[in-house]
Structure formats: structure tokens, C-alpha cells
Amino acid sequence: MSRAIRFAPLALLLIVILALVWRLATPADTTVSSKLEGQPLPVFQLAAAVPPKAALETADFATGQPRILNIFASWCVPCISEVKVLQGLKRRGVHIDGIAIRDRPQDVAAFLDRNGDPYERIGADPQSALQIALGSSGVPESFIVDGEGIIRYQHIGPIEASDVPKILKKLEEAR
Amino acid sequence: MRLIALLLALMLAQPLPADSNLPPAYWANRQLPDARQEARAQSLMEEVRCLVCQEQSMADSDAELAGDMRDLVRRRIAAGESPDQVRSWLIERYGSWVSYRPTTEPASWPLWLAPLALLLVGAFLVQRRIKLKARR
Numbered sequence: 001m002s003r004a005i006r007f008a009p010l011a012l013l014l015i016v017i018l019a020l021v022w023r024l025a026t027p028a029d030t031t032v033s034s035k036l037e038g039q040p041l042p043v044f045q046l047a048a049a050v051p052p053k054a055a056l057e058t059a060d061f062a063t064g065q066p067r068i069l070n071i072f073a074s075w076c077v078p079c080i081s082e083v084k085v086l087q088g089l090k091r092r093g094v095h096i097d098g099i100a101i102r103d104r105p106q107d108v109a110a111f112l113d114r115n116g117d118p119y120e121r122i123g124a125d126p127q128s129a130l131q132i133a134l135g136s137s138g139v140p141e142s143f144i145v146d147g148e149g150i151i152r153y154q155h156i157g158p159i160e161a162s163d164v165p166k167i168l169k170k171l172e173e174a175r
Numbered sequence: 176m177r178l179i180a181l182l183l184a185l186m187l188a189q190p191l192p193a194d195s196n197l198p199p200a201y202w203a204n205r206q207l208p209d210a211r212q213e214a215r216a217q218s219l220m221e222e223v224r225c226l227v228c229q230e231q232s233m234a235d236s237d238a239e240l241a242g243d244m245r246d247l248v249r250r251r252i253a254a255g256e257s258p259d260q261v262r263s264w265l266i267e268r269y270g271s272w273v274s275y276r277p278t279t280e281p282a283s284w285p286l287w288l289a290p291l292a293l294l295l296v297g298a299f300l301v302q303r304r305i306k307l308k309a310r311r
Binding site: 030032033034035036073075076077101102103104107127128129131132133134135137138 | 193194195196197200226227229239240243244246247265267268269270272273
């Protein structure tokens with residue numbers, strides 16, 4: 001056996017170790033992005049999360065204007081700070097609808113009382129059914145939906161003040 | 176004394192809940208009455224990734240979203256859908272990543288071909304060794 005081949009297993013081992021070290025140093029991205037960008041919203045009709053505030057259904061997105069569909073919950077801590085940013089967006093004329101995941105009307109009402117209410121409509125998704133149909137994997141998440149009901153952009157995690165320019169740009173692109 | 180009080184207070188610290196106040200979905204932890212349907216649902220749930228605890232299957236995970244997904248799977252299977260239909264519905268939304276069973280799309284061909292390639296390499300090595308021994 002030639003000398004080079006004798007060292008092949010060692011070289012292979014080194015390659016494997018290097019690959020493992022590289023993966024440990026730069027962990028893979030574990031956020032789950034929805035594959036529905038560019039696709040129409042799933043057909044849904046949710047009950048009102050906080051009556052008498054309006055409920056939410058697919059037809060509400062065929063307005064000709066882009067809207068933000070925000071997935072939130074009263075039990076979600078990052079959602080508290082996100083609501084303030086959403087309020088700012090609302091003041092700039094952005095239309096925002098909400099989906100309350102696994103929530104009770106009294107909890108959503110208390111959450112909105114305490115933190116403010118940027119939503120035009122809020123649908124209740126008590127068993128995360130619409131969340132799953134949207135390809136969303138957590139709270140909070142936001143979808144930018146264009147005037148024809150096509151999903152244009154998914155934002156994973158809370159929209160922070162630093163995300164606002166990007167969100168406004170995506171809204172403009174969806175126009 | 177203060178230190179003791181502080182330590183005692185620490186013992187009372189509660190973790191911040193990150194779960195909702197609602198009970199699990201109806202079919203999250205309940206078997207379907209039809210044993211065959213339940214078996215089909217179960218085999219699918221064991222092959223679909225939980226989106227929260229990503230190294231666990233939907234069947235193993237205690238995450239609320241996993242419970243809601245089990246509910247969804249059982250409802251669809253009970254309504255007559257096949258496990259493959261439910262799987263592709265989920266893959267449409269979350270990508271083929273969500274299924275532990277590798278798909279047949281080109282990206283996973285190396286995965287299917289690797290055992291074959293290894294077998295060939297092994298056969299080649301054995302054959303060479305036999306030849307070498309025969310020559311001696």
C-alpha cells in the first residue's frame with residue numbers, strides 16, 4: 001500500500017473534525033421560514049378575539065392596500081414591546097390586523113388595555129390552526145400581505161424599532 | 176439574616192410562563208377511537224419535526240404548538256386524508272425540512288446514493304484484498 005493511502009483515514013478524520021468545529025462555531029440558522037411567501041393567504045374565517053372588535057377573514061385582505069398581519073398573544077412577552085412599534089406604524093397610516101394565538105377574550109382585552117391597540121381587526125386562533133396553515137412557528141411573527149391577499153414578506157420575531165425602515169420598504173414594494 | 180431572607184426569597188422565584196392559559200387542543204393527547212386511523216396518525220407524527228423543539232418529533236414534544244399540530248394531524252386523518260397528503264400539506268408550508276423522512280427531490284439524492292456508493296467501495300476493497308492474498 002502506498003504511503004499516501006495509508007494516511008487517508010487520518011486525513012478523513014481531520015476533515016470530519018474541521019467540519020464539526022466549523023458547525024459549532026457558526027451554528028445553523030434555526031428559524032423556520034414560511035414557504036408561503038408569494039402565495040395567496042390560506043382561506044380562513046376567524047371569530048373575533050375581543051368582541052365587539054371586528055373579526056378577521058381572508059376577504060378582509062382584498063382591499064387593494066397592503067396590510068400587516070401580526071401573529072401575537074397576550075402570554076407572549078416580546079409582543080409587549082412589539083405593540084409599541086406597531087402603534088408607531090399605525091400612526092404612519094399602516095393597516096395592521098392581528099391574530100391572537102391560544103388566547104382568551106379577557107386576556108387579549110387586558111393586554112390591549114395595558115399596552116395599546118394598533119389592530120383594526122383581531123381574529124382568534126385558539127388552536128393555532130391558522131398559524132400552522134400560514135407556515136408560522138411561533139409568536140410574534142408578521143406577514144406583509146398585498147392588496148390582493150398575496151403574502152409578500154414574513155418577519156419572524158418581534159418587529160423592533162430598527163426593523164421599521166425595512167417593514168416600510170416591504171410595504172411599499174407590496175403596493 | 177438579610178442574606179438568609181434573600182436566599183429564601185430566591186427560592187420563591189417563579190419562571191416567567193411562556194405558554195398560554197388555554198388547555199391543550201382536544202386531540203393533542205387523545206387517541207382516535209379508530210385504532211387503524213390512530214396508528215396512521217401516530218406513524219406520521221413520529222416523522223414530523225416539532226417546530227419549537229426542533230430535534231424532537233411532533234409526537235414526543237410537549238410544546239403547545241406540537242400539541243396543536245397533533246390535533247390537526249388527527250383531525251385530518253380522521254376526516255379521511257392519507258398521512259402522505261397531510262405530510263405534503265405541512266411540507267408546502269414549512270419546507271421538506273419539517274419531515275424526518277427524506278424526500279426524493281434532487282437535493283436529497285446523495286443521501287439515497289451514499290449507502291450504494293459505500294457498498295461499492297467496500298466490495299472494491301474486499302476484492303483487492305482477496306487478490307493480494309491470492310498472489311502471495
